[in-house]
Amino acid sequence: MTDPASTALGKLLLDEITPVVMLLPTPLVEERCQKNGLTFLQMISPFCVFNNIDVPVRTASEQPYRLRKFKLRMVYASDVQQPNVEVTKERLKQVITDAGNDEDSDLYLDPSPIETMSNSSRPEFVPTWFQYFNKEFLRSVSFSDHEAFDHPVACLLIVSSNDEDPINKFVDLFNTNQLPPLFNDGAMDPKIPKYYILVHDNQDGSSERATKILAEMRNTFRSNDCRLLCINSSQDGSVDHEPNPWIPHRSKASPGVHLGGLLNNEDIDEIKNFVRDLSSKDIIPYMEQKVRVLNQQVSATRKGFRNQIKNLWWRKGKEETPDPQSVGQYTFNSIESQIRVLGDYAFMLRDYDLAMSNYRLLSTDYKLDKAWKRYAGVQEMMGLTYFMLDQSKKDAEYCMDTAFSTYLRIGTSGKGNATRCGLWWVEMLKASGQYKEAAGVYFRISGEEPLHSAVMLEQASYCYLLAKPPMLRKYGFHLVLSGDLYKNCDQIKHAIRAYRNALSVFKGTTWSRIRDHVHFQIGKWYANLGRFDVAMKHMLEILACSHQSKTMQELFIKDFFQILQKTGKTYKISRLQLPIVNISSLSIVSEDHRTYGSAAAVSVKESVWQSLEEEMVPSLTNAKTNWLDLQSKLLPAKLKQSNVCVAGEALKVEIAFKNPLQLSIPISNVTLMCEYSANETLLDADSSSSVSQGAEDGYIATEREPSSDTSLFTLSEVDMTLAGGETTVAHLTVIPRKEGRLRVTGVSWKLSDSMVGFYTFEPELIKKRISKQKRKANQSTSKLEFLVIKSLPRLEGVVNNLPSTVYAGNLQRLSLELRNSSEIPVKNLKMKISHPRYLNIGNPEVLDVNFPACLEKKSSSVHKDRDLDTTKQSETVFHFPEGTVIHKDTPFSLPLWFRAATPGNVSLYLTVYYEIEDKLTVMRYRTLRMHHMLEVLPSLDVSFNISPCPTRLQEYIVRMDVINRTSLRSIKLHQLSSVGDGWQISLIESMKGIFPSGNLVAGQALSCFLKLKSVKTAETATAETSISKGDGIDVQLVHGSSEAIFDTQRPPLVNFHHYERVHQKTSPQENQSTVDFMLISQMEEIVNESSELPRTPQIFSHHVCHCSVTTKRPVWWLLDGPRIIHFNFSNSFCETKLKMTLHNSSNYTASVRISTFDSLPGSSPSGNKVGWHDMSSQPIDDKVPATDVTGTSTGKAVSLESVPPFIWSGSSTTRVKLEPNSTTEVFLLVTTFAPGTYDLSNYTVSWNLQDSNDAQEKEGTCQGHPFYLTILRQE
Amino acid sequence: MASTACFMIISKNDIPIYEAEVGTAPKKEEAAHQHQFILHAALDIVQDLAWTTSAMFLKAIDRFNDLVVSVYVTAAVHTRLMLLHDSRNDDGIKSFFQEVHELYIKASFTLLTVFVIILLNPLYLPGSRVTSSHFDTKVRALARRSE
Structure with a gap:
């Protein structure tokens, strides 16, 4: 050490x-x-x-x-x-203020990075005025009566x-x-x-x-x-x-x-x-000299065993003394004061050993006297003496600790001394490198006085920084604490300094609240000082404080705008965080030869369009040109290599803005930033690098302000308000005006008048939704760069009146309206529709006629409209009438028939191909793509069940089941038609009887029966062919019959029927014996009082195709004969002659055997032959005419007896041979012995088809149909 | 739980991945950043202590005024669970400590399991914020239970 x-x-x-x-x-x-x-x-x-x-x-x-x-x-x-005290305080404050003003110069510089701070060996960065302050502070508690130095x-x-x-x-x-x-x-x-x-x-x-x-x-x-x-x-x-x-x-x-x-x-x-x-x-x-004298004196009175005992006893006796603190007790004459003087003099003369011995002596005395302040003072000196003796660090610290806590214990009078003691202690700890502990002591001496505390805390923070390893987070925290206290004492400069230093720790921290707090406070304080520019820098950091509560966000934003207003400057901030630009949402729609009718059409996959346009568009790949044809190839190749847009046509950009806050923020003037360069009209196509090079050279002509030069391009501006947490997609456009090269560089917006945010698009980050032509060779060209080509005609197409929600089966007439806004006319139009089942192209004349009425059957001109029979061109392209040219200001309309085929969501794609008359243009043709989404709701469910009529050959009972599947609407059934010439239908009973209201309300089901008759048989049977042909195919389901019958043989019904047939086709082979039905119904418009137009009912058509009339039985028979016979049994038994008509509907020659039994019909031995067995005992509807005799049951009962009451006479087995599709008649004879009703079903018909390979059809046996014969006694 | 308490999970590189004010006292806006400051500063102490002790649960390692910081250092992923609480009620705090400690050892399987689930979740990027509301409710429930 x-x-x-x-x-x-x-x-x-x-x-x-x-x-x-x-x-x-x-x-x-x-x-x-x-x-x-x-x-x-x-x-x-x-x-x-x-x-x-x-x-x-x-x-x-x-x-x-x-x-x-x-x-x-x-x-x-x-x-x-x-x-x-007050004077001292003032002086200390003055020291701090002066220090703050002195630092004015570097207050606005960026704080030096924390790394260099902690690495530097000597703490130069610790403000020097701390030492001065500390000295001043030490002096503020000098001349105390309890110490002598x-x-x-x-x-x-x-x-x-x-x-x-x-x-x-x-x-x-x-x-x-x-x-x-x-x-x-x-x-x-x-x-x-x-x-x-x-x-x-x-x-x-x-x-x-x-x-x-x-x-x-x-x-x-x-x-x-x-x-x-x-x-x-x-x-x-x-x-x-x-x-x-x-x-x-x-x-x-x-x-x-x-x-x-x-x-x-x-x-x-x-x-x-x-x-x-x-x-x-x-x-x-x-x-x-004084030390010597006092030492002798002290030795005489206090040293030695005798003196110590005496002293102890004497002090004990003094215990009750009430006020040991007063000066009076320890005057300079008192021995204690003398010892203190001796100690302090010795200390000042560096005789630390002597000082220590005396302090020790004194310490015990004062402790016994409970003179705490003096005791603390002595302890303090002991600590310092220990330190100067460089002996026991621990003792020194212990003494300082005791002194410190004792000073604190005596209350306010000891405060200053405690602080002084603490400062010495801190220095002591610092001397031995215990910075962390020193910081702790600094923290302890930061008392109530906020300004002093601030200084102490700031010093503490530097101790943390100096600690090994440096405790940066503590450093930051204490700086912030100190900064807050400085602020409370209006020492803003100091506060800013503290926070700025703290910022070196907290910069870029993920502890969001800390970061926000620091930036916000600094920002506010700088604003207080009038340094708004610096304040703004910090305020910008906290704009996107999504994690804060709403009140905090409000506070932040309010202050932000206040400061912004005061700065009086206009800011352009890149990547301003309010609102957040969702760059992945960026989508750019540019139209080259492909144009789009609506935004929905843009989002459709390119492959869908391509497959649709395949037949119409002249393929570039197929049209291989040889090298001689270079001139013509040059431009398309170039078009292929870069994104193309057409001058005068809008380039649409969609980008989403997300508001990170819970407040709603208005943003205005959202607009694109674009750069334009003119010198890019003709460029060597095969060097892509020079494309970008040339483009960069051309940026001299760039311009960002939309207002400055609108001749190059026009930008759209959008204002919007983003609600809290909301993401809004902004639809922006830029319209290039001149040929050249246009680059979309970014988007800008105004948060307020003086705060402009912008976001520069970086080409790598952008995934463009609309994939252009495969540009494998040309990766360097930015997707945001567009080649602007000369203005071209562009068709705009609208399908008028196309509903978005419609009930299934609804038939409507629409019109496609095509407009050309350019001077150059377009020609050679073609169109293709993805779902001809839904949309059909009508005859242009249809546009003028009254819609529902035109469908009605007229006596004349039955097949007049057949020329536009689209069924012929179902899968191919519709060519517009020859010579159709669309000029400017003359829109072209084309009628479309629309029918919602099936419930569900349907995407309809239309694409119109057109060629440009001007040969000089870069593009020879363009396509217009239209896309419509439809929601089709279920309306009627129609099903048919056909069963053969048991009484007639070639006649069938048809049961029609109709259910109204709509939720609210009622539907009026209008007519049912069988489509095609082969059949005629008629109602079995009047609609009035079974369905008087005529309206099918929501959820209601209806079943009715109809008779179906093959026209061929009818023709042979009767002479009323012409009548039946006219009426027989349509059945009016509405009673009152005032309304006209719709003609199902004419477009569009017949066309739609065609597609339905194609669609509903189940088996590949054509089955002749099928019937198609078309149910036409009407739905009344919802009563809407505001509409004054006469309401036309909505027409619905439902098509059910390929209803098979045949069962799988190849051979049909019908037993015919008298039903009721009056006979006098007195003479003889009754013989009744019955005629059986046999029909072979198969394509093979059949050998048919009719076997009659006298036994019960049920017990007929069917054997275990393979083949057809009729399992259905009865036809579904027993339409056998009821006998007026109640004895049916008795007859049945009789027949249940072992002996039948009748016998078949004649040969028990008859064998006939039937040619394919032929009919023959066989006569049977039955003999009855008593009156009654007999069930003559106890016979079987067996057949065997020759040359048939189908095991199912080859042979079979069938029970006879019930045939009731009633014999009445003739009186 | 103490009347003031702030629970945080700090992942590697001192990134806070979860934060919850779980005290019973009404939340004060200005206290939120103070809590972060205290916990953030306490990381220095944790860093110091981590070298000297192998214990995972570090009780009351730091204090600021009457707020105490306790830390649970997980072994594997260098993630720290930190709790800031006030020691107004000595008994309550003591029992709270015991309960939390118990929670970590015994019942805390729930807490730690949830925690592990988060970390093992293939969709969870280590160091990113925990946004699972399930986890949030779980933590708050545990905090309430140790009242």
């Missing part, structure tokens, strides 16, 4: 605990001194410090040693008292040679009345050596008078104690002193005075010698 005296604390002690010399000058002396701008004290102070005085001293035990360093503290008598050891009486009657002045000066109160109340010994100084001003004349007075003095006082001091020897007053010794002692009041101007070197030498002589010849020997 180093010499304690060379440590900071050692120096401090050698500086501060030194003998005090009291000065008593006359006013005239001061006046003479003031000629130099100095007081007498100031004049001699610089010479009171001796670095090598070299005075021999002997210890009390006669050990000789030499004092080298020495210092005298000169104090005016009036200052020998405890300083006034501040007691003056000598007194200087100073009289000017110009004073009247100097001798008497000397006597008057040491008048007890003017002495400090401490002398008078007995705390200090007034019997101190006095020295008589005569000051002579050489400007007043020769020193004769002075020498005379000196002689007189020598006669009056002890001659050794009298001195003469001559000053102001220089006549002109311009003596320069380098370095000027008085600068550190100068008082603030007279800054301009030339210090010591009248003191020449002789004067200074004289002063030096005077003080030196005073110290070495008078004061030190006096103190030495």
Whole structure:
């Protein structure tokens, strides 16, 4: 360990605990001194410090040693008292304020990085004024009565040679009345050596008078104690002193005075010698002598066993003394005070061993006396003595701790002393490198006084920084604490300094609240100082404080705007955090030869469009050109390599802004930033590097302000308000006006009038949604760069009236309207629709006719519209009528038929191809892509069930089940038609009977039965063909029949039906015996009182196709014969002749066997043959005409008996051969013996198809159908 | 739980990944940053102590005025669970310590399991903020239980 005296604390002690010399000058002396701008004290102070005085001293035990360093503290008598608390406070405050102002210069610089701070060996960064402050603080508690080192050891009486009657002045000066109160109340010994100084001003004349007075003095006082001091020897007053010794002692009041101007070197030498002589010849020997005397005295009274016992007993007896604290108890005469003086003198003379022994002695005494303040004072000195002895560090610290806590215990009077003690303790810890502990002590001495606490905490923070390893977080925290306290005391500059230093720790921290707090406070304080620019820098840091609560955010934002307003400047901040730009959301839509009808169309995958356009667009890859064709290839190649946009057409950019706060913030003037360069029209296509090079060269012509030059491009501006936490997508556009090269560089917005934020797009970060042509070779070209080509015609297309939500089956007429805003006409239009099932192109004439009415069946012109039968071109491209050219201002309309085919969400894609008439343009063709999303709601569920009519061949019973699936709307059924020529349908019973209302309300189901008849059979059977052909295919379901029947044979119904057929086709092979139904219904518009237009009902068509009429049975038969026979059984039994019609519907020749049984029908041996077995016992609907005889059950009952009441007569087995699709008749005979009703179903029909490979169809057996024969007795 | 309490999880590089005011006293806005300051500064002490002790639970390692910092240093992932609490009620704090300690040893499997779940979650990037509301409720419930 180093010499304690060379440590900071050692120096401090050698500086501060030194003998005090009291000065008593006359006013005239001061006046003479003031000629130099100095007081007498100031004049001699610089010479009171001796670095090598070299005075021999002997210890009390006669050990000789030499004092080298020495210092005298000169104090005016009036200052020998405890300083006034308020005055001290003011002075300390002044020290701090001055220090704050001194640092003004570097307050706005960036704090040096923390790394360099902690690495530097010596803490230069610790403000130097701390030492000064600490010294001032130590002095603020000097001249206490409980310690002796501040007691003056000598007194200087100073009289000017110009004073009247100097001798008497000397006597008057040491008048007890003017002495400090401490002398008078007995705390200090007034019997101190006095020295008589005569000051002579050489400007007043020769020193004769002075020498005379000196002689007189020598006669009056002890001659050794009298001195003469001559000053102001220089006549002109311009003596320069380098370095000027008085600068550190100068008082603030007279800054301009030339210090010591009248003191020449002789004067200074004289002063030096005077003080030196005073110290070495008078004061030190006096103190030495005093120590010796006191030591003897103490030894006599206190040392030795007997004295100790006596002392102990005596103190015990004193215990009841009420007030041991008062000065009265320990006057300078008391032995305790004497010991203290002895100790302090010994300390000041560096005889630390003697000092220590005396302090120890005293310590026990005071402890026993419970004189706590004195005890603490002694402990404090013990600690310091231990330190100076460099003996036990632990003891030293223990003593300091005891002293510190004892001072604190005695309350307010000990506060100052506690702080002083703490400061010494801190220095002690620092000396031994215990910075962490030192910081702890600093923290402890930061008392209630906020300003002092602030200084102490700041010092503590530096201790943490100096600790090994440095405790940066503690450093930061204590700086912040100290900064807050500085702020409370209005020391804003100090507060800012503390926070700025703390910022070096907290910069970039993820501890959000800490970061916000520090930046916010600094920002506010800088604003307080009027440094708004710096304040803004900090305020910007806390803008995106999403983690803070709403109130904090409000506070932040409010202050932010206040400061912003005060700065009066306009800021352009890159990547301003309010709002946050979501760069991944950036999408740019540029249109080259592909144009889009709506934003929705943009988001559709390119592959969808490509597959749609495949047939229309002349393929670039296919159109291989040879090298001769280079000229024409050049431009497309270039187009291929960079993004292209067309002059005059908007480049759409979407970007999302997220508001991180919970408050809503308005932002305005959201606009794109673009750069334009003109010299990029023709460029070598095969060197992509030169593309970007050339582009960069061209940025000379860049311009950012949208207002400055609108001739190059036009920018859109958007204002919006972002609610808390909301993400809003801004739709921005830029319209290039001239050919050249355009680059989108970023987006900018205004948070307020003077706060502009902008965000520069970095090309690597951007994933462009719209993939351009495959540009594998050209990676260097930025996706934000666009080649602007000459203005082209661009078609705008709108599908009018296309609903977004529609009920399934709804049929509407729409129109596609195409507009061309350019002067150049377009031609050769083609169009393709992705879902012809939903959208159909109508005949242009349709546009003019009345919509629902045009569907109605007319007597004439049945097949007139057939020319536009789109079914023919279902999968191909629709070519617009020959010669269709769209000019400017003449929109072209094309009717479209729309039918919502199935419920669900549907995306309809339309793409229109057109060619540009002007051959000179870069692009020969363009496409317009339109996309529509539809939501189709379920309306009606229609299903058909067809079963053969048991009574007629080629007739079928059709059951139609309709359910209204809508949630609210009611639907009126209008008509049911069978599509195609093969069938006719009719109602079995009138709709009026089964469905009187005609309206199907929501959720309601309806079943009705219809008869279906093959027209072919009808034609052969009857002559009323023409009638049935006209009416038979349509059935009007609405009664009252005032409304017209719709013609299902005409477009668009027939077209849609075609697509439905294609769509509903299940099996690949064409089955002839199927029937298609079309149900047409109407939905009334919701009553809307505001609409005055006549409401047309919505037309719905539902198509059910491929309803099979055939069962899987290849052979059909029908038993026919009389049902009721009146017969007189008295004569004979009754023979009834029945006719069985057999029909072979298969394509093979069938051999059919009819076997009759007399046994019960159920027990017929079906065997285990493979093939068809009829498992259904009864047809679904038993439409057998009811017999009017109630004996059916009896008949049945009879038939259940073992013997049937009838027998089949004739051959029991009949075999016939049936050609494919032919009919034959077989006659059967049944014989009955009694009246009754008989079920003639006990026969089987077996068939065997020849040449058929289908095992299922090849052969089969079927039970007979029920056939009831009623025999009545003939009366 | 004490009337003032702030629980934080600090991951590597001193990045706070979870923060919860779990005290019973009504939350004060200005206290929030103070709590962060205290806990942040206490990391210096934790760093110091980490070399001297193998204990995972460091009780009352730092204090500021009447607020005390206790820390649980997890072994594996260099993650620290820090709790700031006031010691107004000595008994309460003592029992709280015991309970928290117990929680860490016995019941804290829940806490630590949740914690581990977070860390083992493939979607969880170490050092990023814990935003799981499930974790949040769990921690608050545990804090309430140790009242």
